[in-house]
Amino acid sequence: MEKIIELKNVTKRFGGITALNKASLYVEQGEVVGLIGDNGAGKSTLIKTLVGVYGPDEGEIIIRGNKVLNWTALKARESGIETVFQDRALCPQQSIVWNIFMGKELTYPFGFVREKEQISEANRLIREIGFTSKLIDAESPVGNLSGGERQGVAIARAIYNNAELIILDEPTNALSLNETQKVFEFVNNVKKSNRSVLFIGHNIYHVYDISDRFVILDRGEVVHQLNKEEVKTPEELMKIMRDTIKKH
Amino acid sequence: MNKEKSIVGNIFHKNGRALGSMGYFILLMLVFLIGAPEAWMRPSLHQSVFVMLPTLIFLVIPLVFLVASGEIDLSFASTYAVAAYVFAIMVKSGIDPAIAILAGILTGAIIGALVGALIVVFRLSSLVASLGMLFLLRGVILLLTESRSITIMEIDNHWTYSALVGNFYGFPMQIFWASLFVIYCYYLFSKHVFGIHIHHVGDNSVSAEQMGINVKAVKIKAFMFVGIGAAIGGIFTTLITYTFFPTQGFGYLLLALAAVFVGGTPYWGGLGTIIGAIFGVGIIAYMEIGIIAIGWSGTWRQFFNGLIILLALLGHRLHGERVR
Ligand SMILES: Nc1ncnc2c1ncn2[C@@H]1O[C@H](COP(=O)(O)OP(=O)(O)OP(=O)(O)O)[C@@H](O)[C@H]1O
Ligand SMILES: [Mg+2]
Numbered sequence: 040m041e042k043i044i045e046l047k048n049v050t051k052r053f054g055g056i057t058a059l060n061k062a063s064l065y066v067e068q069g070e071v072v073g074l075i076g077d078n079g080a081g082k083s084t085l086i087k088t089l090v091g092v093y094g095p096d097e098g099e100i101i102i103r104g105n106k107v108l109n110w111t112a113l114k115a116r117e118s119g120i121e122t123v124f125q126d127r128a129l130c131p132q133q134s135i136v137w138n139i140f141m142g143k144e145l146t147y148p149f150g151f152v153r154e155k156e157q158i159s160e161a162n163r164l165i166r167e168i169g170f171t172s173k174l175i176d177a178e179s180p181v182g183n184l185s186g187g188e189r190q191g192v193a194i195a196r197a198i199y200n201n202a203e204l205i206i207l208d209e210p211t212n213a214l215s216l217n218e219t220q221k222v223f224e225f226v227n228n229v230k231k232s233n234r235s236v237l238f239i240g241h242n243i244y245h246v247y248d249i250s251d252r253f254v255i256l257d258r259g260e261v262v263h264q265l266n267k268e269e270v271k272t273p274e275e276l277m278k279i280m281r282d283t284i285k286k287h
Numbered sequence: 288m289n290k291e292k293s294i295v296g297n298i299f300h301k302n303g304r305a306l307g308s309m310g311y312f313i314l315l316m317l318v319f320l321i322g323a324p325e326a327w328m329r330p331s332l333h334q335s336v337f338v339m340l341p342t343l344i345f346l347v348i349p350l351v352f353l354v355a356s357g358e359i360d361l362s363f364a365s366t367y368a369v370a371a372y373v374f375a376i377m378v379k380s381g382i383d384p385a386i387a388i389l390a391g392i393l394t395g396a397i398i399g400a401l402v403g404a405l406i407v408v409f410r411l412s413s414l415v416a417s418l419g420m421l422f423l424l425r426g427v428i429l430l431l432t433e434s435r436s437i438t439i440m441e442i443d444n445h446w447t448y449s450a451l452v453g454n455f456y457g458f459p460m461q462i463f464w465a466s467l468f469v470i471y472c473y474y475l476f477s478k479h480v481f482g483i484h485i486h487h488v489g490d491n492s493v494s495a496e497q498m499g500i501n502v503k504a505v506k507i508k509a510f511m512f513v514g515i516g517a518a519i520g521g522i523f524t525t526l527i528t529y530t531f532f533p534t535q536g537f538g539y540l541l542l543a544l545a546a547v548f549v550g551g552t553p554y555w556g557g558l559g560t561i562i563g564a565i566f567g568v569g570i571i572a573y574m575e576i577g578i579i580a581i582g583w584s585g586t587w588r589q590f591f592n593g594l595i596i597l598l599a600l601l602g603h604r605l606h607g608e609r610v611r
Contacts, residue, residue, distance in 0.1 A: 087497075090497075091499075092496065092497050111499070112496065112497060112498065112499040113499035113500075113501070114499075115499070116498075116499045117499075122497070124497055126493070126494075127494075128491075128493070128494040128497040128498055129491070129494055130486070130487050130490035130491045130494055130495070130557065131490065131491070131610050131611050132486075132490045132557040132558055132609070132610055133486055133487065133490055133557070137483060137486070137487070141487055141494070141495070141498045141500070142484075142487075142495070142498035142499040142500045143498075143499070144480050144483060146480055150479050150480040150481065151474065151478055151479050151480075152478050152479065152480060152483065154478060178301075180610060182610030182611065183610070
C-alpha cells in the first residue's frame with residue numbers, strides 16, 4: 040500500500056520543552072491509524088506538524104513519496120488532508136457556513152464567494168451530521184452552538200472535501216453515544232472508499248474498535264507500533280500501552 | 288406570522304450594529320432640525336459636510352477592515368499627507384497628474400505594507416507601533432517640506448480634476464467616487480475571500496492559521512488597504528483645495544477612528560459593518576460642521592463630540608458581548 044504521508048525523525052521544541060523527539064509515523068492508503076498516549080505525550084503537536092501548522096525543528100515530511108519543504112497548513116489541505124483539531128479551530132463570531140468553508144471558500148473568478156451554494160451545502164452537511172436542534176441553520180453564528188454542535192461543524196468541514204486523509208484529534212469527547220456512533224460510521228465510510236484516517240483518542244475502547252493499527256506516543260517519542268491482529272482486546276492494548284510507557 | 292417575525296428578527300440580529308448607527312444618525316439629524324431649523328435648512332451647511340464626507344469615507348472604510356482583522360492603525364493620518372505630498376511635488380515638477388495620482392496611491396500602499404510588516408513580523412503592538420509611525424512620517428513631511436505648503440493651481444484644467452472632484456451638473460464628483468468605493472467595499476468585506484478572511488483572522492487567528500489562512504499576509508494587506516484609503520483621501524483633499532499643506536490629515540486622526548467605533552464596529556476584531564461606518568461618518572461629519580453652523584460656540588464642540596461618541600458606544604453595548 041502506498042504511504043500517503045510520512046513523518047521521519049521529527050523533532051519539535053517549544054522553548055525548553057521537547058514536544059516531539061525523533062518521532063516517525065506513516066499512514067497508508069485505506070487504513071485507520073489510532074494514535075494513543077497520555078496527556079502531554081505530544082499527539083496534538085505531532086499532527087499539527089504533520090499538517091503544516093508547526094514547522095519541525097528537525098526531520099522530514101514526506102507526501103506520497105516526495106519530501107516536502109516549507110510545508111504549510113494550506114499546502115496540506117490542498118494535497119487532500121483535512122483535520123479536526125483538538126480545539127476545533129472555529130471562529131465563534133462567524134456563521135456556520137463561513138466556518139465550514141474557512142480557508143477553502145467556494146468562489147467565482149476574482150475571489151467573490153458563491154454564497155447560495157455555500158449555504159445550501161452547509162445546510163445539507165449539518166443535516167447529514169445530524170444536529171440535535173432543528174432551529175439551527177447555516178447562517179447562525181457558531182458561538183450560539185453547544186460544545187457538541189461545534190464539534191459537528193468541525194467534522195462537517197473535514198468531511199466536505201472528500202479528503203484522502205482525515206485526521207481526528209479527540210473527535211468524540213463531549214459527544215453523546217448517538218453522535219459518537221455517527222463519527223464511527225463516518226470513519227468506516229472513509230475507510231470503505233479507500234481513504235485514510237488518523238484517529239487520536241483517550242477512550243481506548245473507541246480507538247481499538249475503529250483502528251487497523253496503533254501507534255503509541257510517550258513524551259514525544261513513538262515507543263511502540265502494532266497491528267490490530269497482534270492485540271485481541273482493548274484491555275490488552277491498554278496493558279501494552281501501560282507497560283511500554285513504564286519501561287520507556 | 289411566527290415565521291415573518293423571525294425573518295424580521297433575523298435581519299435585526301444580523302444588521303443590529305448598522306441599524307443602531309442609523310438610529311443615532313437619524314436622532315442627531317432630528318436634534319439639529321428641531322434645535323436650529325433655520326441653520327439646518329441652509330444648503331451651505333450640507334455642502335460643507337459633503338466636502339468632508341468623501342475624505343472621511345476613504346479613511347474610515349479601510350479602517351473597518353483593519354479593526355475587524357484585530358489590529359488598529361494611527362499612522363494613516365500621516366500617510367495621508369505623505370501621499371498627498373508625493374502627488375503635489377510630482378504635479379509641481381510637470382509630471383502628468385494622472386501618473387502623480389497613481390504614484391501617490393502607490394506610496395500609500397507601500398507605507399501601509401511597511402507599517403503592517405513591522406507590526407506583524409516583529410509582533411509589535413499595532414497601537415503603539417503605528418503611533419510611532421504617525422509621528423515619524425509627519426516628521427519626515429515637515430523636514431522635506433520645511434513646513435511649507437504647495438499650491439497646485441495647474442491641475443484646474445486637467446481632466447483628472449474634473450473627473451475626480453469636479454462638478455457634474457452641480458453634483459460633486461467626489462461623492463460619486465466615494466459612493467462607488469463604499470459599494471465595492473461592502474461586497475469586498477462580506478462577499479469576497481479577502482473580507483471573509485479578515486473576519487476569521489480577527490475572530491480567532493489561531494483557528495484561521497490552522498485552516499490554512501495566511502494570517503500575516505491578510506493583516507499586512509489590511510494595513511496596505513488603510514494606506515491606500517489614506518492616500519486617496521489625501522489626494523482628493525489636495526485636489527479640492529489645490530493645496531498640499533504639511534499638517535494635512537492630522538485633524539482626521541481622531542475623527543476617523545471615532546467614526547469607525549460610533550459606526551458600530553467593535554474594537555475586539557472579527558466583526559465590522561460598512562453600512563454602520565457610513566452612518567458613523569455621517570454622525571461625525573455633521574457633528575463637526577453642524578454644531579458650529581447652528582451657532583453653538585466652538586467651546587461646546589468638543590464637549591458634544593465626546594458626548595455623542597460615548598452615547599453611541601453605550602448604545603452599541605446593547606448588541607452584547609463578544610461571543611467565544
Ligand atoms: N504551542 C505550544 N507552546 C508551548 N508548549 C507547547 C505548545 N503546544 C504543546 N506544548 C507542549 O508540548 C507537549 C505536548 O503537547 P500536546 O498538546 O502535543 O500533547 P497531547 O498528547 O496532545 O496531549 P492531550 O492528550 O492532553 O491533548 C506538552 O508538554 C505541552 O505543554
Ligand atoms: Mg492533544
